[in-house]
Amino acid sequence: MANDSHVRESLKAVLVPATKRSIVDMNLVRDISTSNNTVKITLASTALMPETRDLIKSKVQDIVEALPDVHTANIEYTDAKAKDLNNIDHIIAVMSGKGGVGKSLVSSLLAIALRRQGYEVGILDADITGPSIPKMFGLSARPSGHDSAILPVPSKSGIEVMSINLLLPTEDDAVIWRGPLIGNTIKQFGEDVLWGRLHYLIVDLPPGTADAPLTLMQSFPISGVIVVFTPQDLVEMIVRKAVNMARKMEKRVLGVVENMSYLYVPEIDKRMEIFGPSRGEEMARATNAPLLAQLPIDPLLARLCDEGNIESYDDEVVARMGEALVNVLSSADKL
Secondary structure, three states, rough: OOOHHHHHHHHHHHHHHOOOEEOOOOOOOOEEEEEOEEEEEEEEOOOOOHHHHHHHHHHHHHHHOOOOOOEEEEEEEOOOOHHHHHHEEEEEEOOOOOOOOOOOHHHHHHHHHHHHOOOOEEEEEEEOOOOOHHHOOOOOOOOOEEEOOOOEOOOOOOOOEEEEEOOOOOOOOOOOHHHHHHHHHHHHHOOOOOEOOEEEEEEEEEHHHHHHHHHHHHHHHOEEEEEEOOOOOOOOHHHHHHHHHHOOOOOOOOEEEEEOOOEOOOOOOOOOOOOOOOOHHHHHHHHHOOEEHHHEOOHHHHHHHHHHHHHOOOHHHHHHHHHHHHHHHHHHHOO
């Protein structure tokens, strides 16, 4: 007779169509019990359309009844809130003291690097008035859902993405909202989106230290913050503002990333510091946090972002950034 663990393992073959992830990964399997030759399975109906529930139920029944010594599989659904089903190991907020430093780019590259390491990863585009994540990933499909819960949209490599731009009639529509409405939307992204089980959720914060970043840090169990900056004279003050905000909110600064650090010209094998000398090591010392990466100005990366094909970018600096973040979090978990 198949035991509970065998049944759960078999259910990994049952995918939620909209996410391309299994019902186990989406944490929809609530209970499994075996008695004699009968298996009873309780699934959460959260975010599933009625026809999707029927499809999943049929697949579960076929798979389980094919297991050795199982004669009957009884499947039933129960209600559950998305926030109660979400099981996320690390929520990483990516922030900056000002706009235009490439915060969304860093969020995307971090997610890609972690996904290539085999982790289950999601991106929450919390920059409500300036969402750019879907464009870089080439996503335009509207999120599906049912009963006040919605499902993120998977990227080509399986990164789960949620952004206000995926909910608008067209991607060019402006979000002209006051602070409280933006804050409520950010809270809803935490409570009403079914992420399931993730190793990492990367949150692309709005720039600055005002209402929206404050709301997110208060509403989400943030594991830590990554601060993005560019090598300019004004950078130290701006970085310190972001770091001070994180620390006042009692959030750990996991590291800093210097974007647009240099331009490499292969024809002459030279790095050109377009925006001035690197401030990476200096900012790492000033914030008492590791320098996770110094990202170059790369025309290829810019083109891939414009084409919605950022996941095709494969540079060693991105892999090292992901590895550095994992090492920082591993060290923190051991403390």
